[in-house]
Amino acid sequence: MALSAQDELRIGELVVRYAAAVTAGNAEQWGSTWAKDSTWHLRTKAVTGRDSIVALWRQLLPMYESILQLVTRGRLAEAGGVHGEWQVVEILRRAGSDHDCLQVITYSDRYVREAEQWLFAERRLNVRYRREMPAGEFLAQSPAR
Incomplete structure (x- = not known):
């Protein structure tokens, strides 16, 4: 199967939707990016099944x-399926912390098409860089125009 330009665009939109859901803390939107039988790899842990993945994320959030x-x-x-690799910059603050953490993450993905949309079949998180830094200020989002 050859990926069309439209498929590439939709997969890119999937990745951005995932990041937007993380930023918003929106478990429903985040969960909608995963295929039913997907697997999420977090360092030394792997979780399989969308419901289990979302349940873990709700615990971690x-x-x-x-x-x-x-x-x-x-x-x-495209080699034995549709795969992708994405670099993501993440700035986060743990609850109760007085500092922030800057991370550069590589996500290694496998995608599947379900119900006419691309979803994550597998997503592997690999932190490539991490640095603690003084706390900045997270600002509320402006309403959409």
């Missing part, structure tokens, strides 16, 4: 006061 994810670049490949 209260550990953070704020998270901001910025998608910087990505690439897609």
